[in-house]
Amino acid sequence: MSGEVIVFWALAPLTVFAAIGMLLVKKAVHSAILLAFVMIALAVFYIMQEAPFLGVVQIVVYTGAVMMLFLFILMLVGVDSSDSLVESIKGLRGVAIFTALAFAAALTSLIARARTGRDPVGLELANAEGNVQALAALIFGDFVWAFEVISALLITAALGAMVLAHTQKSPEARQSQRVRSIARFRGESIGTAAGLPGSGVFARHNAVDVPALLPDGKPSDLSISNVLAQRGDVQETKTYSLEGLPKLDDEEGSK
Amino acid sequence: MNPTNYLYLSALLFSIGAVGVIVRRNAIVVFMCIELMLNAANLAFVTFAKMNGNLEGQVIAFFTMVVAACEVVVGLAIIVSIYRSRRSASVDDASLLSR
Secondary structure (H helix, E strand, O other), X not given: OXXXXXXXXXXXHHHHHHHHHHHHOOOHHHHHHHHHHHHHHHHHHHHHOOOHHHHHHHXXXXXXXXXXXXXXXXXXXXXXXXXXXXXXXXXXXXXXXXXXXXXXXXXXXXXXXXXXXXXXXXXXXXXXXXXXXXXXXXXXXXXXXXXXXXXXXXHHHHHXXXXXXXOOOOHHHOOOHHHHHHHHHHOHHHHHOOOOOOOOOOOOOOOOOXXXXXXXXXXXHHHOOHHHHHHOOOOOHHHHOOOOOOOHHHHXXXX | OOOHHHHHHHHHHHHHHHHHHHHOOEHHHHHHHHHHHHHHHHHHXXXXXXXXXXXXXXXXXHHHXXXXXXXXXXXXXXXXXXXXXXXXXXXXXXXXXXX
16 A cells, blocks of 8 residues: 555545535634645645645645635624524525535546546656656746736736725825814813723722722723723623722711 | 546535535635635646646646636625625625615
8 A cells, every 4th residue: 555545545534524514614714724724635635646836836825825815804804694504595505415416426427437447647757857847848838828817817816906905085084183183172072182091090900891980989981991891891880889988088087 | 546536536525615605605605615616626637637647737727726816815805895885794695686
């Protein structure tokens, strides 16, 4: 049993399981990780099949660049309801799986019959001068026109992505510093012109989710970030109120 | 080893990718399944190159990778711009034409 056979039968089932897992896991990030595994396994298959250049390109381009882009966009878009696995069209999943099984069966039977009794040639002759050199002779020889067209395609794709992802800033957002400064010190925000109160000031804890206490002992809502307040991560303000405690003035007055 | 096994694997991966495109609703996952299908086709190309003793299959696979990279860049930009306007990355929500 040659090394190729061992590696193939060890890696091929894992690849198929990872691909199936891609469809079953709920979170898109997990799908991306499983797809990265499939791509690395494919790179190993390329290298085993006397295509070392393609194997390296597969890792650099796919697992390196493309999957990074996918993860980046996943972080940009975030998690939403589309991650759910509930089928929105009734019966779609059954139809899809049946069709795919039928397609796979058709392909498999086609492959099984198309190649019976013919030995593969192998690439020893074609790779005699080295895989990269032979590929370069082809890419910059017979396929040079396709290569040039693809370079134009790459530039067009980069421009297209820039145009699609670009957003024009609205004119209201572009106020001058003078206008913003006047609005800050002459408008309603004069009360907080010196900055909002920090969290936890005069309170028993100085964590970000503990509201600051005002001089009269009441908690200040302004000292808590709006994000925390909306997520409901704020500590109960009454816990830290000083209203129940004896006042300092009274103590000093009794002495 | 008989290279036909790679072709079976390629057919299997392609079918799994096709199921994913139909079943999943998150546009990014759908896109990743399309990448899986492209990769399966690439594996078939590389296997055919070995079977026929001809490097042209590898050249085509290389070009497919470049085109797939372009496709990912433009497709993800489209997904981001759809997400900006609709606040959703679900393929079911982008259905303005049907109304």
